[in-house]
Amino acid sequence: MFNSLPYGLPSYIFSPNWFYGIDSLIEIIATFVCVLLVFYSYKCYKLTSERRYAYFSISFISLTIAFVSKVIGTIAIYSPEIKETTIGYVGAGILNILGLTVINPLSWLLYIFFTIMCFMMLFLIVSKLQCKDKRVIAMLLYLVFIASWLGIVYYQLFYLTTFVMLGLIAYSYITNYKEIKSKNSLLVSISFSILFLSHAFFVFAIYSKSLYVIAQMIQLLGFLCLLIPFMLIFIKKPSKQNLVK
Numbered sequence: 001m002f003n004s005l006p007y008g009l010p011s012y013i014f015s016p017n018w019f020y021g022i023d024s025l026i027e028i029i030a031t032f033v034c035v036l037l038v039f040y041s042y043k044c045y046k047l048t049s050e051r052r053y054a055y056f057s058i059s060f061i062s063l064t065i066a067f068v069s070k071v072i073g074t075i076a077i078y079s080p081e082i083k084e085t086t087i088g089y090v091g092a093g094i095l096n097i098l099g100l101t102v103i104n105p106l107s108w109l110l111y112i113f114f115t116i117m118c119f120m121m122l123f124l125i126v127s128k129l130q131c132k133d134k135r136v137i138a139m140l141l142y143l144v145f146i147a148s149w150l151g152i153v154y155y156q157l158f159y160l161t162t163f164v165m166l167g168l169i170a171y172s173y174i175t176n177y178k179e180i181k182s183k184n185s186l187l188v189s190i191s192f193s194i195l196f197l198s199h200a201f202f203v204f205a206i207y208s209k210s211l212y213v214i215a216q217m218i219q220l221l222g223f224l225c226l227l228i229p230f231m232l233i234f235i236k237k238p239s240k241q242n243l244v245k
Contacts (some may be wrong), residue, residue: 014205014212022072023212026220033223034060040230043123052125060122066114107154112158113148119165120144126172130229158204166196184229191229194222 015023037060045053120140151158175187201215 008018014209016209016213019209019216021075023216024074026216027067027071027074030220030223031064031071033227034064034067036227037230038064042225044230055121055125059118059125061120062114062121066118068110069107069110069114073111096103099140108155109148109152112151112155113144115162116144116147116151116158116165119169122170123165126169126176153245156203156206159199163196163199163203164194166192166199170196184232187225187229190224193227194218198222 035163038057041053041056041060045057120143124140147158147161151161170189170192173185173192177185177189198215198219198221200219201211205212205215
């Protein structure tokens with residue numbers, strides 16, 4: 001599969017040598033944050049019975065799958081020492097048996113698909129769009145598949161797509177904050193603005209490995225910031241008034 005790609009196998013590693021494994025660790029932390037977001041948003045749904053919190057939870061389940069896939073695919077390319085340190089001898093052995101030509105293309109495709117799916121759902125949630133018509137849902141799924149396929153062939157298009165989607169999401173949350181003026185809505189708008197910035201760096205990561213490192217660090221900061229408003233809800237006594245809007 002790599003033979004048909006315009007960049008080839010080496011281009012799937014954006015990281016400088018000294019950052020090998022660290023980027024996967026950052027993405028493991030981001031995965032953990034996504035799991036917590038799934039939990040907290042589901043708790044919000046149980047508290048209010050509002051479907052948008054259930055959709056929020058589902059969207060971050062999608063992003064969790066995306067990060068897990070990316071971590072597996074990236075580690076598969078790293079040296080045996082890093083594989084064994086990160087996922088153990090058994091995991092490294094499994095990756096060696098399956099081979100790069102199977103693991104990496106599949107993991108990259110899953111990462112792209114579930115990331116775009118997550119951001120698509122988040123955009124629909126924050127935009128309060130109604131998708132009761134099955135034709136609309138079918139068209140959105142079609143666009144996700146097309147964007148995923150183009151992303152695996154020209155991954156800069158993938159990051160450009162997520163950059164645009166996160167920009168729209170961040171703008172929607174900023175507008176939402178201006179309307180309701182709550183602390184939680186401010187934190188959420190800042191979080192997505194940071195994620196938006198990180199994907200701006202990801203777009204150009206092919207040209208500089210330093211940009212990839214910066215993008216990873218900014219992305220981690222964005223996810224950690226996004227976790228804060230959900231944690232604050234349950235540190236305090238949960239109520240409908242202090243939920244993330």
